[in-house]
Amino acid sequence: MIWYTGKRLLQMIPVFFGATLLIYFMVFSLPGDPIAALYGDRPPAPGVIEQIRAQYNLDKPFIVQYFIYIGNFFQGDLGTTYSGRPVSDVMAKAFPITARLALLALAIEAIFGILVGLVAGLRKGKLFDTSALVVSLLLISVPTFVIGFVLQYVFAVKLGWARTTVSSEAPLSELLLPALVLASVSFAYIVRLTRASVSDNLSADFVRTATAKGLSRRRVVGVHVLRNSLVPVVTFLGVDLGSLMVGAIVTEGIFNINGVGGTVYKAIKLGEGPTVVSFIAVMVVIFVLANLLVDLLYAALDPRIRYAK
């Protein structure tokens, strides 16, 4: 297991370099001149543009720019945005907010999704099951921004239980409503996944044998049905954690949250290479780690999967 984890961590190195190089190239190739765009209609004094270009190494060939950037990156210098703020500052502000939002959403979808899915699976064909299926279908088919605006209107504007927008500190209590919106689609998928998995496992031979041993219904469901049913759900959750962390541009936009999604979106629009690449690099690492976590959890839940090598 240790070997396996080590090997997977080593695999991150080529993934990291590949992803950053690719993103750097893509930002480099974006049309338009970011420096000219900074000044809008009023052109700056001649020489100033050249000076700024030299400052940000924009006058050098692409591959040189990339290596200068990577060299600085490993010295802890992530560069500055065109407005002069260090990228590390921007990150230090955006990532904790997004992390809180993502983990909150993940907790909501995992707890409620598995719970609803389990009950629906146990009562297949009954009213609860049918309602769960209808609601989940609704959540999957309605776009996130519609759910977002509806919840914002109902809970924040009409009932006043929550703030319409999240303050820059973004405490957990204010993030509850956005997390709910963010979790809604995945919640629906988890309900369906858990339900299908539970109802499959309920008719498994080993469940009948467990009942024949004289175990109580509660124990049969809790010990023999639930754990087996969680394997596909955990896989989904892990992948979802990755995408939640990478940001939710729509949800962040609705609630005016200064998280990762919004920041990257702005940086791409401005053509700020260092900012975009730094964020993406961290996202790549998060994504790969989340996947590793899934694989390890997978092995913990299902002993048939063993990573010996």
Next chain:
Amino acid sequence: MSQTVIESIGESAVVSTEPLLQIRDLEVGFQTQHGLVPAVRGVSLTLNAGQTLAIVGESGSGKTTTAQAIIKLLAGTGKITAGQILFEGRDLAGLSDKQMQDVRGRLIGYVPQDPMSNLNPVWNIGFQVEEAIRANNVAQGKAARQRTIQVLQEAGLSDAEDRLKQFPHQFSGGMRQRVLIGIGLSARPKLLIADEPTSALDVTVQRQILDHLGTLTRDYGTSVLFITHDLGLAAERAEQLVVMYKGKVVESGPSLEILANPQHPYTQRLVAAAPSLASRRIQSAKSQDADDVEIFSGGSLDTTLVARAAEREQAAATQDLIKVQNISKMYRIRTKGLRYNELLAVNDVSFAIKKGTTTALVGESGSGKSTVAKLILQLESITSGQIEFDGQDVAGLKGAALLKFRRRVQPVFQDPYGSLDPQYNVGNTIAEPLLAHKIGNAAERQARVRELLDQVSLPWATRYRYPSELSGGQRQRIAVARALALKPDVLVLDEAVSALDVLVQGQILNLLTELQTELGLTYLFITHDLAVVRLVADNVCVMQKGKIVETASTDEVFDSPREAYTQELLAAIPGGNFQFGR
């Protein structure tokens, strides 16, 4: 096993005159879209304390449903619609779920059919045994762990203590079945229901396990309700037999009496169809044992067939169609890092098959017999040696030549459920090889499908049905028809009848021998079941651990087996020593 534990489990002393289990007019039905479909129709049986009773019948006869009704674990929509299940005088049919929980495990143990799917793959063996012990209040805490080890040791796992932390997938089928038997008996129940406990296992393992189960239940004084499709097995293991057919009990009584003198026509057919050492090769019936022909009354072995068989044997006398010389197959199993363990699955195997004859390859699972089949079918490459087909070396065949070879040598596999595509109807399934080899146009293919369905005795209307709508025997007929579509010379039958009930098995074997006579086919018959070998094979190769240990004609092998291993296999055939009334 201490006396105190027995007493703590027992609830009330059994009155010796009262039967332990008495089923009266039991009716069980399954709710479907078309209403209630009865599965068990008025079954009555009586089992006394300390006795063993076997319910025998083919699949669909309701034997498993009856067993599951007793502990109220009917699958899906099944429910008891009428009748009584009296256990120590108490009607189980009327008990609530909560009350049943106390009956299950503690008073009635259950050993399920398939050891592969009946242990939860994600919990270790120790956990799964211990939870049964705790749930039935046999022991708690540390004592429960001690008891777990004891239970497993009693079930025949000598190194139980070291293996508690292992998971089901690390156990062989036989060992898993021992674990399940251990669980079933862990609370010393008064009744053990064993539902086909060894059908999925090799004959030798089956024998060991059943012997062990017999010893345990005798020692504990446990009554056993034994469910099986194998009449020989039932007769060998149970004092009382109940024969079920289409949900009804057609005959019941002492085993030996029923075997010697079956009254009901169905029982008579069952007794006759039970393949045993007493049977003979179906086709060699032409010279001897004319009464054996009647056994397979499903098919007609008229005189023309017999004449053709004689012709065939004459023509066949000269030519080796398949010649296997010193073939070996090495698998490299990756262990740690870059190191490999080498596994010699097939070790220096040689044999030849004459045109138009049947050679059986016999052995336990893991003996390499299926690997030999794959090598001959060119599904895997040989490590060394030579395979000749019709005078041509087939080892290096590629492209068109390989395709041509495939057309002449066709496989039929074990599992009629797994080897047919559920999304394909029967007509398309049979026509698929023709399509793959671009033979004929749509109309010609249709005509061929019709001919093939006719050959395997299925009505033309079957072509629109899907595998899920057919029985196991019908599916295996389809698989045979598909294999015959390209007019091959050779069929490689890998455990082709092992998954079928005796009667259906008999029909398919009969069909195969008829087709052999009609079409001059050559068979390589791979099986673990020696009783079946006797019915169809001309020659037998016995394999053990990758090697052929004995090659001889079928009669030689059965009448005077030379090797100890062959003798062991023969001795393991259930009911082999019974005189069946024929």
